[in-house]
Amino acid sequence: MTSGAVPHQQRAIVQTHYGSVRDVLTLSATFPVRAPGAGEVQVHVRAAGVNPIDWQMIEGNRRLITPRGFPFTPLFDLAGVVTAVGTQVTDFRVGDRVHADNASDGGGGSEYVNVRETLLAHSPAGLSFAQSAAIPLAAQTALVCLERGQVESATRVAVIGASGGVGHFAVQMARAAGAFVVGVASARNEDFVRSLGADEFIDRHDTDLMSRFGANSFDVVIDCVGGRAQWMRARRVLCPGGRFVTIARDEDGVITPVSAARLLSTITFRRLRGVGKQAIKYIPVFLEASGILLQRVDRLVEQGQVHAHVARSFPLTLAGIQAALEESRAGRTVGKLVLER
Structure with a gap:
């Protein structure tokens, strides 16, 4: 027709x-x-x-x-x-x-x-x-991050890159789930991140999660920025069995056979280190878009929980x-x- x-x-x-x-x-x-x-x-x-x-x-x-x-x-x-x-x-x-x-x-x-x-x-x-x-793309990705991180009521979550495309959706969705949310972004974006529902804010250029909250203080860290440093810092603040969920790679730029092999090796090693109930889990997210997933996002939008x-x-x-x-x-x-x- x-x-x-x-x-x-x-x-x-x-x-x-x-x-x-x-x-x-x-x-x-x-x-x-x-x-x-x-x-x-x-x-x-x-x-x-x-x-x-x-x-x-x-x-x-x-x-x-x-x-x-x-x-x-x-x-x-x-x-x-x-x-x-x-x-x-x-x-x-x-x-x-x-x-x-x-x-x-x-x-x-x-x-x-x-x-x-x-x-x-x-x-x-x-x-x-x-x-x-x-x-579509950013909000579906954020929802998958929350699901893979098992974010629910009373979960303590830090969102790295909280003011960006995926990050600003992740903050709202985590708050809607009843989690305690800390947004990490540049100082100029503090008011914006707090307006999304973040309980606390950290200027990524001034301090870090460890200095502010200490060890074993988070159940989930959602990384929307990338870089090896995010993983290393998150391990210091995640509690036993905590989840590091990331949408980014350690390295940006052109993917070559060498960098692809290095990426696969890094992901495999980090995931193997996460075996066991008390080990910190490394969870890379690669979106598989679908109308069904998008409909779930849209319900949150229509309920006024996400914009x-x-x-x-x-x-x-x-x-x-x-x-x-x-x-x-x-x-x-x-x-x-x-x-x-």
């Missing part, structure tokens, strides 16, 4: 090869619009969210493990309106407002994109397209995408960056 107003060609931001966003993204005025497959939903994109994985993939940092075919329309997080559905789609209709982390396929930089029904969810009631686009903080909105144009990706790469974003048309 289709709305009947969908063109055969569209304007889309297209990546032609790996490199910096200024060099490899172009505007195509004749990019094809494909009819949705049997299990796909066609979405008219009204807004897109920005995540670090976007510029990392564009630059080719992860080409070893997730090679990209070209031409490619970037940006995984998107929100918009359903314009057509495949023959096997049952949960969505033309005109529905939806959002998704369109894992691996991207398309946020296009006007129309096909999304697998299994990745899609109805946008929470009352949210703008920009707010809806800010949610997406949009730090800045850019126009969904070539210049806007370039500017948004460069700002994300600078690593100082509070909450989320979005693009909208």
Whole structure:
């Protein structure tokens, strides 16, 4: 079923090869619009969210493990309106407002994109397209972190990078679960992190968890920053059997065969050290996006327990995408960056 107003060609931001966003993204005025497959939903994109994985993939940092075919329309997080559905789609209709982390396929930089029904969810009631686009990847990741860390009522949790995309969702979700939450971020973001529900705040440049709270003071540390230092510091403050949950690697930059082997060795060693009831657990999180997981996030949003903080909105144009990706790469974003048309 289709709305009947969908063109055969569209304007889309297209990546032609790996490199910096200024060099490899172009505007195509004749990019094809494909009819949705049997299990796909066609979405008219009204807004897109920005995540670090976007510029990392564009630059080719992860080409070893997730090679990209070209031409490619970037940006995984998107929100918009359903314009057509495949023959096997049952949960969505033309005109529905939806959002998704369109894992691996991207398309946020296009006007129309096909999304697998299994990745899609109805946008929470009352949210703008920009707010809806800010949610999928980061909020799903945060929810997985809490689940893997077994965060529940009275759990003592520290969130490293509490003001960022995943971090600001993790603070809210932990608070909603009834946990005692300490947010760690730059001093300039203290008011913001406390507004999310953090019980305590630590300026990451001034002090650390050990100095403030002492040994055996946390059940869970959620790391949204990365680096070996986070793991080493967390081990000092986690109680026996505590969980270190991380979404980041020790090293940033291009993944090479050598760095991939080193990463696998490091993860394996740390996880083996966590064997036993009293040992500290090392838990890396790699998101497998799904519509079901996104629906669970959306329920928290609709209940007023979680909200997406949009730090800045850019126009969904070539210049806007370039500017948004460069700002994300600078690593100082509070909450989320979005693009909208």
